[in-house]
Amino acid sequence: MKFSSINISVLGASLLLCAAAFTSCCNDNDWDTDGTHNRPFHTTTLTVDPKDDRAGIIFDKIPNAIGYQVELSRDTLHDGIELNANGKSQVFVLHNSPDTIYDLQGATKYFIRMRTIGEGETFSKWKYLAKYSFTTKSEQIITDIIPSSTSAIVKFVPGKTIDEAYIYRNEDSTKLDNSTIDIANGVVTVTGLQANTTYRIKLWNEKNVRGNMVFKTTEAFPEGYDIINLTAGDDLNTILASATNDKVVILMAPGMEYSMPIGEEGNPKTPNIPANITSVYFWGAAGEVQPIFHVRGMGLEGNKDIIRFYNTALINDGPSDHYVLNIKGNYDINKIQIDKCTIKDTRGVVRFQSITGGTVGEVTINNCQISNIGSYGVFNSKSQSALTLNELNISNTTMNGVAAGALINIHQENAKVNIDHCTIYNCVQAGKPIIDVNKLESIVPYVANTLIGPFNGSDGEKTIKGCSLKSVDVNNTFYTNDQLWNSGYELGNMIDASSTDFWTNAAEGDFSITISYRDEYSKYGDPRWVTE
Template identity: 25%
Template sequence: MNLNNLIKSITVIFFAGLLLLGVPSCNDYDFSVDESFNRTFRPPLFSAEGIRASSVRLEWEKVRGAKSYLLEVSRDSLEFIDPVQYELPYHQDSITLTGLMTESRYSARIKAFSATGAPESEFHEITFVTLGEQIFEEVIRGFDDLSNSNYLELRWMPGSEVTHIRIEMLEGEPEIINLTEEEIEQGYKLIESLKPATNYLVRILNGESRRGWYSYTTFEAYPEGYRVVNSEEDLKSILDISGEEHLILVLESGAFFDIRRPQLSADIRHLELLANPVKERPVVNLTTLTLHQNTESVTIRNLELFGDSHTSDYIINENKTTNINSIVFDNCYLHTFRGVVRMQNSANTTQLELLKVNNCVVDNIGGFGFVNGSADGGYRFENIEITNSTFSLIIAHFMDIRKPGGSYIIENCTFYDVIGHGRGFLNTAGVDNFPEILEIRNSIFGKFYYVGEYREDESVRSVNPYFPNLFVDGSYALSDFVINPDYPFVGIGEYAKTSEEVFANPKERDFTIIDSAFPGRAASGDPRWR
């Protein structure tokens, strides 16, 4: 007998022996059974898919031998208080639920019923949260000059299921505005008379369900006593002869004003030149604003100012002592000047407490830089704050201040074609003229200014002479911003790509960051380009 036949014989004898001994049936146990477990299996897989603001698709794995399912859904966290019930046939394995509340937690559970009469299964439970929804298609922030108030235009898909708008502030009770049928069908609502300089949260709802929202801060109101000036009025004469101590002029949006060498009257101590914060900027051709010795503050907001030439004109060029303690440029476009703010003359002992520049675009500034102070006189820049701004085509030093100063802070700025070969970000012309503090934070330096083709011996300086206490943080030099190693920007991050590779179109003044690998993409440079 060979080996295979022997194995077969042994196998037959073994199973015959088992039959003789007797094997108990599946129902003949010698121990008790808990009949509560003798029931239909529940669906082994159950999940919420395709979660949206007001809908969800529930999916489950079908149970063999089931004749139907019971699905229960409630708006809570596995409490199932007053659930909505759905009886579903055995062959169904999914259902899409619509009309849910946005940003809400729901619970769902499902169980199977047997086709053979066995008890139904246990529930399989899950919970999920619907997404937020945004049906606002356009939100327009507005400001009315005559009423001196903010307004908001809201647009959404016409005919959407909405009932009302809820307006909330940090303090006070929310305002409920019920929408008319006409407004719902048009998908448009004008909200007027909003408070100035106030944080608002505006929601559009369908019953309790939020369908869209918008959060913003309203614009500041014009100061009391303002006057609107249109393009037909003589702005220079107003500045020359006004008898008002606090002169507040709101220039007509989109208008053009030509003022040549205006001289502020002796009565004007505080001057504010303003314009609508959202409409087209008025354009002012200005060839040097001369302050009176009594002038204490100048604020220019929401204007475009330009000179005749970058070789001759300034915005402010003072050669005498004045009481000026603050100069502010906010949300302005400044271009084609020899310099923007200049102090000169041995008789000038002006103590400027604050020069503040915020949210501005500055272009085409000549040989005297953005801020200039001569070696003569006893003037002092106590605080210079330059934030959230863009500078391009400044051919010499960015700042050339040859007297000691206080604190110079530059933050969240973008520079391109700024600082000529051999020039500095700050020129003091001597160690005795250093400021007490010089900091550059979260800024980007693109290509420096040079004429024609770049030569390898060309570079720029941080501070001239070198200032060891310069603090640089969160800032980057692109590869075409070449720094003289003897005058370093200590702490600056050097990035290996050029301005053309990092910015969208720098030659046309579009500094939108297009390089997704650039480490300063989210937190450096002028925020308008991020």
Template identity: 25%
Template structure:
């Protein structure tokens, strides 16, 4: 017999409803789910602060009231091949300090649920996806706490700090310790002195043998930055030894409060004046003289335009004693680098004021990448770089252009006596035009004073100046003297009396080689010394490049 399915459904509905009502009745016995294994905790996070890190996670599911504990592992690598710290806790948070972990060290953390009396431990750990690092209590050094030679370091309160180790990192140097006194610990700060300008340092703050914090900082290049509206004379007068003064673009007059031009005086201190732009065309000093007084006096002039016209400058740099010329002085080094110097009536540098030979001493003199013109144009009784009686170690004259100057370039003609190391004179890749006179040896004159002279890769033209005579370019007969003259180009050289000029004096032995006499057509008023395209002088140097000042071969 065929039964209609629709009628069967209707017959079963009452029984189904009764079953549902019975199921919805409250069971007098409550059943709690108890897993056989603890669930893996979740939501792991780390919050580093100072010399602490707070580690948080979410409790395992169904763990309330079970007495569940957690194992926390910390490792330097995310494989946890080596566990650097481990502990067990019933909480879902843990705070660690520099007593357990190293400040500045990246770490990874993982957490797992441990076994209980009724359940096995979790199968897996919850692991941080990225490392954390405790930054420590030493704070970042703001610019306001930095100078070119000092840094004020500050830290969060900690009565246990004992010292700071300072390490020069760029360029690398020798670390040194700064001990913290009780007053420093209370003040939570320390002024660190004896630093060097434009150096990057790392500072590590210690409590006993443990690092409590670290930071890096770079000392600024300039001790002070000056604008043209400020007094450059006062800035130089008030500068300390080793200061570096940065000059914003503008024109600076070396004037006092009465608007009279005065000398820059550096008494037993050495400083640097440097344009911030690096361009001598936009940073100019109208000067009278830089007077270096006494032992320790020195000057570095970098990327500045120096004009002596308004100040009626007799010298650019004048060496003397603190109170009198006759004092014995040991000067700091002198450098003129990337500058233009013009309109000086007597000498670029005068160092012959000592009473006797070797009374004045200096290490190194550098003139580099500069254009120097109109020095003693009248060819009076001064030499451009007068070092007679001065004991010097070395003078380097490199990558410069000199024109319209007299009467000789370098003169160190007073014998310094026995036992004095032979000074070195190096003239390389320079352009010289229209200079010399008064029957001088117009490039280097050592006379009987022993010198080690190297003259290479230069262009030397048009000496002596009109109406003057010259005895030659080089002289030096002192015992032990050495002169070399190689890969130079000379033209327009004569003795001023209708004859050819000699490279060397008759009693001076000079080693020569690869010199040329290509006439470039320069005259007394030439100021553009660009080498012609295709000129053989563009490949005539000892290294296969151009000779003369490199700026004229670009």
């Protein structure tokens, strides 16, 4: 089809006319928006990381925003509710991401929303969490509890408001008188407790628990014993030899440090329990810091009923220096007990040497932290065939850093060896066993509820044995996957995690189980590391 020149001209004119008309409409501003309705965009993402008394907030920032208004409320929030409609909201402005909101209540549900503040005090629409609310974690303002046999000092963050405190024992609860609460100094004083008993204390503010902790009162002094206070400069050997009662408690004040007086050779004397003493407790009084006792391989004379160390730091001068107890000769001992002690920087803990006879009923180590121990390990009775030992028990204890040929080296027919709820890490030399029974088939160790990590020097080739003989009774015991065993000598089952992933910081002595493995394994190992 052909167009004439006249038709083309008419078409062009029509197009120009339409273009002019379109331009005219734009210039009349009939299509402009009302500037009063301009608003900034809201953030595209909003996440909250709740803690106990605070929460981290992360959001995408908007270009040219002046700030970000946030509203927190314990009541529901939605677009139909005005800002702070209930008069109880927390309203504030943030400028950075991430940021932190403070002064929250623990274990509390909060609704949250955010909007962008633009120029001229304009606001975006509200941005909400995907689930609209978050819940803070249970608060823990308790920092320490110092128990004695019938009372306890509970310390919490000074200035934190609490209006009630309750003590719980089993299913029973008792409200403490408000006069026992000192908010300014952060102290609650609890009295009227029973000795050697487990309690839980909860600190409340309104309906929220701000502090929650379990503690155990100390033992009461044993009946029929003389209590003797030991002070720096005393000669323990003279005090014991001069005692008029054969049963004594040597009481050491919190934080004190005791060493024996210097002897004739220019070195501190070795402590000795003389024959006139049949039962002795070395007792650290309750306090913030355990007393330090430089035991230097304490010896003894004569038969004993009980030798007990309680709530004391038993420390020497390094892993090549002395022992806690170094027993020689021919004596009958009913019980050796080490409880609630810190033991470190010593060549060995309990050693029997040059034994010519005698019977030991039990050696018990409970609720202790043991570290930096030298070549004689935690227990050593090797080659002492003249000794009769009935039982060795180690429980609720962490053993970390024992550079021994064996952690336990035992050499008495039919002796019972029991390890329960212990955490064992970086112990034993390569190629050696954790428990050396010296080819005695009559010794079948029992290992239960225990967690084991790699020994020092594990490099993918060197290995150790759980026990020098394969006969071991093992129950609920687990080891991290970087622990290397001689094939067939494993203790327990492997955890699908390395020691660095399983524990918070084992290399620095923190054996709290990381959150990924806590639910499955927190009931095993030394209970002191359980995180609620």
